[in-house]
Amino acid sequence: MNPLTLNLLSASRRKTTHYVRLSRTFLASLLLALITYGAILGILMGGNVFLEREKKQVEQELAQNEKILRELEASNAEAKSIRGELTAIKKNQKDYRVWSEALRELSSFDTQGIRLTEMSFQSADSSYRIRGIAATRESLAEYQQTLEDTDRIQTVESPVSSFTQRENIPFQLTGTFLPPLFSR
Secondary structure: OOOOOOOOOOHHHHHHHHHHHHHHHHHHHHHHHHHHHHHHHHHHHHHHHHHHHHHHHHHHHHHHHHHHHHHHHHHHHHHHHHHHHHHHHHHHHHHOEOHHHHHHHHHHOOOOOEEEEEEEEEOOOOEEEEEEEEEEHHHHHHHHHHHHOOOOEEEEEOOHHHHOOOEEEEEEEEEEEOHHHHEO
């Protein structure tokens, strides 16, 4: 069955009604498009403002990170410098001999009849040289024996010519220390 429709409007009125409906539909579509465009524009503008804020924050954080990086690089360079200095100090301390202990011990011996005029030490081979004047041969022999009996001294050498005179004998004793005893 076919439905039957009846149109009671005149042809001109139908045409006008049709145009009015078309224009209303067009206006509604246009209004909807403008609202949609405005919403999209609002979202984009708001997003732009948000992104600008985020960009500034990221730039500030980047600047802070670069500053921290420069400080770390400076600290790293300083640490390398300090490490080099510490290595040099460690090497110096390893090679360091406490000669003041040797001087104190050598000068603490009973030197009755002995006048010391010079003491010298060589750290490379732990050698020493002692010069002085002995009042007698016996006092020189006793001093040499005292040095030989010392735990810190490895060798004591003196020329035979030191014992040719009886009194006021200039002498020179040489020898070596036991290095571990004077190492730090």
